[in-house]
Amino acid sequence: MNYKNPDKDGYYGEFGGAFIPEMLYPNVEQLQKRYLDIIESDDFQQEYQELLKNYVGRATPLYFAKNLSQKYQTRIYLKREDLNHTGAHKINNALGQVLLAKRLGKHRIIAETGAGQHGVATATACALLGLECIVYMGEIDIARQAPNVGRMKMLGAEVIPATSGSKTLKDAVNEALRDWINNSETTHYVIGSVVGPHPFPDLVARFQSIISKEIREQLFEQTGQQNPDYVIACVGGGSNAAGAFYHFVNEKHVQLIAAEAGGFGIYSGMSAATTFLGTLGILHGSKSLVMQTKDGQIIEPHSISAGLDYPGIGPFHANLFKEKRAAFFSINDDEALTAAFGLTKSEGIIPALESAHSLAVLDKKKFNENDIVVICLSGRGDKDMEMYLKNL
Known part of the structure; x- marks a missing residue:
């Protein structure tokens, strides 16, 4: 397919x-x-x-996170979309x-x-x-x-x-x-x-595909291989994930992981984990997985991150989920906060709360020592400082 x-x-x-x-x-x-x-x-x-080159500042770095890699005993690379002009992908x-x-x-x-x-x-x-x-x-x-x-x-x-x-x-x-x-x-x-x-x-997806195009080129330059073992990205609607997955999605040996916003927990009534809670429906002009009642009324989502606070996912990702081409993880608010503080203290990088959901996958899945794990760091955390300071 x-x-x-x-x-x-x-x-x-x-x-x-x-x-x-x-x-x-x-x-x-x-x-x-x-x-x-x-x-x-x-x-x-x-x-x-x-x-993209002279105004946005692309290509964004593919950074080998040495301290994070030592902590999790695998090879972790961060695609630094947070370094774009305006601070995100x-x-x-x-x-x-x-x-x-x-x-x-x-x-x-x-x-x-x-x-x-x-x-x-x-x-x-x-x-x-x-x-x-x-x-x-x-x-x-x-x-x-x-x-x-x-x-x-x-x-x-x-x-x-x-x-x-x-x-x-x-x-x-x-x-x-x-x-x-x-x-x-x-x-x-x-x-x-x-x-x-x-x-x-x-x-x-086509405009965001520059992310995975650069990952392939940069990974080859740094390691001699184009394809990582894993690509991890957060998914609300899913644009940074679509961009990070795009050039790998038909490479069956590259494992794709999407991190959704679990909010207070999948079954708490305060969540945005669409693949766990959603059913087939129509939202904002397309047919996809939607958080809705039996009679089609939208269920209000919740996430600590405003960018993941959405009661559906895009059809690109819904298809990856249905076909089991990507694995979907639910990350709750506290797990995202822990991951954000962890990256900040280990690598000196303050991530957006959305990106922190991707980082939290590291505590939920065991990777092998020689795996190459690329995480899309979709944005920087300036906008979330008030929330971070409340939870220091």
């Missing part, structure tokens, strides 16, 4: 598709027909790659989509954000490329991610709170979709993860 690319209708196995209101059909159809021709064109790639996709929007003739950009990193990245791309930017963010997330809200406003974006439902990421997506329906001719919606109607899951 080719796990990497969807079929012509946007399905990864049984997951995907485009379930959208009629008002959005022209926009989504335009994207479906034009996105590959545009992003694969020479002029697009020349501009995009130049910005989100800029890879935001820049690509804003460049795409300009070529589609759109001058107004909307985005949703949970932890704020995607919002900051989108506001950054819009400031650079001269487009209007509106970011929807849950009211609760606005309070717990105040530094990123300040950055977005400084960059010229309008930040609009989502005050319905759980007032978190799911609700921000709802508000952004409503905006897009009302302003479809002028506006492009920069979805921040591998979710939403086709072609967004594929589009975002």
